[in-house]
Amino acid sequence: MDERVREHAEVLVDWSARVEAGDNVVLRVGPDAHDLAVAVAEALGEREANLLATYSSGEVERAYLTAHGGEFDPDPGHERALLEETDVYLSLGGGRNTSATADVPGETERAYRRARTEIREARFDTRWVSTVHPTRSLAQQANMAYEEYQEFAYDAILRDWASLADEMAKLKDLLDEGDEVRLVSSGTDLTMRIEGRTAVNSAASVAYDSHNLPSGEVFTAPYATEGEVTFDVPMTLRGEAVRNVRLEFADGEVVDYGAGQGADVIGEILETDEGARRLGELGIGMNRGIDRYTDNILFDEKMGETVHLAVGRAYDACLPEGETGNESAVHVDLIADVSEDSRLEIDGDVVQRNGRFRWEEGFDG
Incomplete structure (x- = not known):
């Protein structure tokens, strides 16, 4: 594994989220953020935190939203219950297609976001941190070679x-x-x-x-x-x-x-x-x-x-x-x-x- 991935995980867990032993941590993992997820999981284990990893994909979200009738439950109890027991919420971005939800109708998107207001507030009550793993799709979006994009991303992330x-x-x-x-x-x-x-x-x-x-x-x-x-x-x-x-x-x-x-x-x-x-x-x-x-x-x-x-x-x-x-x-x-x-x-x-x-x-x- 690229040593910079481990450094990224250390900064995220220690400096950004201030994870402590016994913390309940939800790790939201994008499809191409696997390497960073492995490094973060290792760091969380070393700190004796409690880990639950979940999967996040723009293509999964698109499939759900385009098939849905448009009347969204404003308070899905299972997700609220999870967040109420969560101390730290870490989101590792890294999708395969940065435009995966581009064809979701605007009204559906707006209705979904409005319905999730209380869920967002519950997440904001945790020690939440969002980051991204440098992926080929992000490099392409930035019009950069993959290796060039990695250098760029870590210059921004691994700061004093x-x-x-x-x-x-x-x-x-x-x-x-x-x-x-x-x-x-x-x-x-x-x-x-x-x-x-x-x-x-x-x-x-x-x-x-x-x-x-x-x-x-x-x-x-x-x-x-x-x-x-x-x-x-x-x-x-x-x-x-x-x-x-x-x-x-x-x-x-x-x-x-x-x-x-x-x-x-x-x-x-x-x-x-x-x-x-x-x-x-x-x-x-x-x-x-x-x-x-x-x-x-x-x-x-x-x-x-x-x-x-x-x-x-x-x-x-x-x-x-x-x-x-x-x-x-x-x-x-x-x-x-x-x-x-x-x-x-x-x-x-x-x-x-x-x-x-x-x-x-x-x-x-």
């Missing part, structure tokens, strides 16, 4: 996470102290309120309220959004290519939208429910181990010199205790490149210009 956490804490402190964020670039002039919200130093560990590996972003839950924003990083959403998305906000919600490609997909997402037209997240990428776009949100949104916004659900970690943020059955990220002709302001002070933070070499205030 403690050092990166220290750097990202600088931005977290600025956001926590701020009241308003303004993002300005080509096709974008957007303001968002962040007063009273808590930014998350997303350092790839549940100890930081961070649930992705790789991670490397600082995010918060904005509100009262005004203005317009253009997302120029290519993406695939629900199996369809999306390019140059434009959203216009007034009174906190999307009042107009467009796209160079994939406008119908954006429209379907925004129609999911009332909360889908409001922002749930402002995220600022800081992982410079990610040096190119790969059409995989797990990596692309963490890339240095990018900013992403998500329509839909806000994360509780960003909200004051007892306060409910934006609620939705979706949380869909869209990414903007801010490496040129851009600035990010907090309360009128420029904290990032052209992708460089004010504490970094090359920052031009």
Whole structure:
């Protein structure tokens, strides 16, 4: 086995999920994530955790959704019972076809996601972490040779996470102290309120309220959004290519939208429910181990010199205790490149210009 696979498993189990002896662990395994699953299982055994492995496949999900009548049980008791007994939930992505569910009707997809709201909440109550095993399908999606993609993925995953956490804490402190964020670039002039919200130093560990590996972003839950924003990083959403998305906000919600490609997909997402037209997240990428776009949100949104916004659900970690943020059955990220002709302001002070933070070499205030 490639030693990097074992290192990936060690980071996931120890740094990210903080697994301890006696923890009940559900391991959700994609079809081509077998090697990583074996390494994680070994690590869990060494730590004397309790393991239950499950199988996850986009093709299985497609078969189920296309055959289903569309009336989904909002509270499947067997799955809830499992999650209620789960301490740690680890998801190992690695499918054979990144567009496996592309032909599932949009209304079926939306109904399924709405019905699973309570199940998602139960999973969010665990120490959950999502990661991916570098597979040939992901390499193909990224337009890279397989070996090249492996190098790319492990550069992003096998980081000195403690050092990166220290750097990202600088931005977290600025956001926590701020009241308003303004993002300005080509096709974008957007303001968002962040007063009273808590930014998350997303350092790839549940100890930081961070649930992705790789991670490397600082995010918060904005509100009262005004203005317009253009997302120029290519993406695939629900199996369809999306390019140059434009959203216009007034009174906190999307009042107009467009796209160079994939406008119908954006429209379907925004129609999911009332909360889908409001922002749930402002995220600022800081992982410079990610040096190119790969059409995989797990990596692309963490890339240095990018900013992403998500329509839909806000994360509780960003909200004051007892306060409910934006609620939705979706949380869909869209990414903007801010490496040129851009600035990010907090309360009128420029904290990032052209992708460089004010504490970094090359920052031009």
